[in-house]
Amino acid sequence: MCHSKKLVKLAVHMPILLPLVLLYYGAASTHCSTVHENNRDLQALLDFKQGITSDPNGALSNWAMSSHFCQWNGVKCTPTPPLHVTYLLLDGQKLSSQISSSLGNLTFLKYLDLSSNNFVGPVPLLDSLQQLLILYLNNNNLSENIPDALTSCSNLTALDLSSNSLVGSIPPKLGLLSNLVYLNLRSNQLNGSIPGELGQLKLQTLILSNNRLSGEIPQAFYRLSSLNYLGPIPASLGNNALGLQVIDLSFNNFTGQIPTSLGKLSNLTFLNLEYNWLVARNNQDWEFLNALRNCTSLQTLSLSYNELHGSLPPSIGNLSASLQTLLLGGNSLSGQVPQSIGKLRGLTWLALDENNFSGTIEGWIEKLKSLKKLHLESNKFSGHILS
Ligand SMILES: *[C@@H]1O[C@H](CO)[C@@H](O)[C@H](O)[C@H]1NC(C)=O
Ligand SMILES: *[C@@H]1O[C@H](CO)[C@@H](O)[C@H](O)[C@H]1NC(C)=O
Ligand SMILES: *[C@@H]1O[C@H](CO)[C@@H](O)[C@H](O)[C@H]1NC(C)=O
Ligand SMILES: *[C@@H]1O[C@H](CO)[C@@H](O)[C@H](O)[C@H]1NC(C)=O
Ligand SMILES: *[C@@H]1O[C@H](CO)[C@@H](O)[C@H](O)[C@H]1NC(C)=O
Ligand SMILES: *[C@@H]1O[C@H](CO)[C@@H](O)[C@H](O)[C@H]1NC(C)=O
Ligand SMILES: *[C@@H]1O[C@H](CO)[C@@H](O)[C@H](O)[C@H]1NC(C)=O
Ligand SMILES: *[C@@H]1O[C@H](CO)[C@@H](O)[C@H](O)[C@H]1NC(C)=O
Ligand SMILES: *[C@@H]1O[C@H](CO)[C@@H](O)[C@H](O)[C@H]1NC(C)=O
Numbered sequence: 001m002c003h004s005k006k007l008v009k010l011a012v013h014m015p016i017l018l019p020l021v022l023l024y025y026g027a028a029s030t031h032c033s034t035v036h037e038n039n040r041d042l043q044a045l046l047d048f049k050q051g052i053t054s055d056p057n058g059a060l061s062n063w064a065m066s067s068h069f070c071q072w073n074g075v076k077c078t079p080t081p082p083l084h085v086t087y088l089l090l091d092g093q094k095l096s097s098q099i100s101s102s103l104g105n106l107t108f109l110k111y112l113d114l115s116s117n118n119f120v121g122p123v124p125l126l127d128s129l130q131q132l133l134i135l136y137l138n139n140n141n142l143s144e145n146i147p148d149a150l151t152s153c154s155n156l157t158a159l160d161l162s163s164n165s166l167v168g169s170i171p172p173k174l175g176l177l178s179n180l181v182y183l184n185l186r187s188n189q190l191n192g193s194i195p196g197e198l199g200q201l202k203l204q205t206l207i208l209s210n211n212r213l214s215g216e217i218p219q220a221f222y223r224l225s226s227l228n229y230l231g232p233i234p235a236s237l238g239n240n241a242l243g244l245q246v247i248d249l250s251f252n253n254f255t256g257q258i259p260t261s262l263g264k265l266s267n268l269t270f271l272n273l274e275y276n277w278l279v280a281r282n283n284q285d286w287e288f289l290n291a292l293r294n295c296t297s298l299q300t301l302s303l304s305y306n307e308l309h310g311s312l313p314p315s316i317g318n319l320s321a322s323l324q325t326l327l328l329g330g331n332s333l334s335g336q337v338p339q340s341i342g343k344l345r346g347l348t349w350l351a352l353d354e355n356n357f358s359g360t361i362e363g364w365i366e367k368l369k370s371l372k373k374l375h376l377e378s379n380k381f382s383g384h385i386l387s
Contacts, residue, residue, distance in 0.1 A: 041069065041083075041084055043105070044085075044100075044105040045063065045102075046063075047100050051099075051100040051102075054094070054095065057094055059093035060095075061073075074087075075088060084108035086110045086111070087109075087110065091113045091115045092115070092116040096119070098119065098120060099137070100124065101126075104127060106129070107128050108131055110134070112136070114137055115136040119137070119142060120142065122143065123137060128152070129153045130152075135160070136158070137164070139162070140163075141165050142161070146161065146168070146170065146171050146185075154176070159184070160182070160184040161185055161188070162186035162187055163187040166185070166189065167189045170192065170198070170213075175197025178202070180201050181203055181205070182203070183203055183205065186211075188210075191213065192215070193213065194215070194249075199218070204244060204245045205244075205246040208249050210250070210252070213252040214253040214254065215256075216254065217249065217256070217258070217259055245269050246268075247271050247272070249273055250272045250273060251274070252275070255276070255278065257279060257288070258278050261291070262288060262292060263294040265295060266294055266295060269299045271301050272302045273302065275306075279306070279307040280306075281309045286315070296322065299320075299324050300325040302325070304351060307331065309331070310333070311334060312328070312335070314339075316344075317340025317341055317342070317344060323344050324346050326344065326347055326349070326351070327350075333357060336357070336360075339363050345370065349371070350368065354378040354379075355378070357379040357381060361383070362383060
């Protein structure tokens with residue numbers, strides 16, 4: 001029989017002895033490795049299992065006392081005693097229930113993946129998981145608000161809550177997750193605006209598409225939070241904080257102009273703003289195109305189904321030579337397509353459909369030799385299309 005309970009108590013009462021106690025504990029538990037010496041982790045897993053109402057694949061069928069919990073399906077532990085759960089991977093198992101907050105007791109957890117199941121109810125309280133790096137709860141049917149308590153998981157680098165039924169606004173406190181590089185909240189029912197606090201993050205990927213978000217796309221979002229106010233900073237430092245590579249804000253209710261500050265994101269590869277109410281009516285509104293020249297790795301730009309009016313500025317041709325996808329359909333663009341678009345030699349997909357373009361496509365179309373998809377329908381183009 002292991003003495004883990006007694007030892008834990010001892011440690012609490014005599015913190016100075018803790019290293020010694022842990023040494024002893026470590027040594028002792030190697031002699032009884034089949035026994036569940038870590039009752040707290042065991043209990044948390046058992047509580048989680050008990051809450052599951054449906055397990056059609058039998059994903060948890062070997063979660064029984066006959067084996068050590070570190071050998072259960074989907075569980076991985078620290079390599080040496082005292083054994084603690086570090087990974088819990090149960091994605092795509094058709095599990096149904098609420099997610100038990102007992103998981104919040106797995107304090108050594110680094111990686112929690114419960115994606116693509118049928119979990120319902122609120123996002124569980126996981127506020128003690130200081131070591132958690134990856135949290136994937138996407139593709140379930142979780143409801144209610146995104147809890148502020150998530151921000152206690154201060155080491156989180158990737159958070160995916162996409163394709164659930166979450167409501168309310170994006171908690172500004174997410175801006176406290178200073179290690180977060182991947183944030184995906186796609187396909188929920190989130191409303192309100194993007195909190196400026198998210199600008200404090202060193203995000204590389206931000207996916208907020210298919211929600212009910214509104215307001216303007218904040219300029220502040222792309223700046224290096226408070227450091228900018230401390231005076232001149234080395235360019236390299238400034239650059240490091242602006243590493244966003246993927247931005248997807250499509251299918252929301254964003255309004256206003258497309259911010260020129262996007263030009264500060266020199267590593268941007270993917271920018272999808274389609275299906276919003278973003279406006280361009282005059283030269284100043286189109287200034288973002290000049291700014292985007294800085295994004296020399298840009299491969300995809302979609303501005304389809306917004307409120308872009310007037311003629312397409314010739315500066316479109318100054319976008320990145322890496323650009324492969326340029327989607328401008330479903331706006332109110334008119335006049336001739338500028339010849340400079342022929343400079344975008346890497347384009348494989350160009351959509352100009354459902355606008356009011358006129359004139360001929362000759363002069364530029366033949367330069368786009370890599371094109372595989374071309375959408376020109378519902379315009380007023382004239383002349384003949386070359387073979
Ligand atoms: C966490 O563990 C403690 C015992 O260490 C227990 O009292 C508590 O109920 C557990 N919390 C949850 C949410 O299961
Ligand atoms: C978690 O973050 C704390 C500081 O907030 C740090 O001391 C610790 O090393 C981090 N742990 C991991 C696993 O990154
Ligand atoms: C998700 O849960 C809501 C209740 O919160 C329910 O109305 C809806 O039908 C569920 N959706 C799916 C796909 O199960
Ligand atoms: C967001 O939706 C909730 C209902 O889910 C509503 O009470 C709240 O007023 C909405 N907030 C905004 C800013 O639209
Ligand atoms: C977007 O805003 C309009 C009003 O401007 C509103 O009618 C519509 O329901 C909103 N759409 C979403 C998905 O919130
Ligand atoms: C851009 O990417 C390069 C190469 O991955 C990296 O060295 C650089 O720090 C990144 N720049 C920013 C602003 O994050
Ligand atoms: C483009 O990059 C240059 C140098 O990196 C920088 O000075 C300028 O402010 C950037 N332009 C925009 C619009 O961000
Ligand atoms: C394209 O950029 C060059 C500088 O790199 C500039 O001289 C030219 O005016 C730009 N063209 C357009 C159409 O903006
Ligand atoms: C398309 O352009 C014509 C003029 O060429 C104008 O009369 C019409 O209102 C425009 N339609 C749209 C949808 O912008």
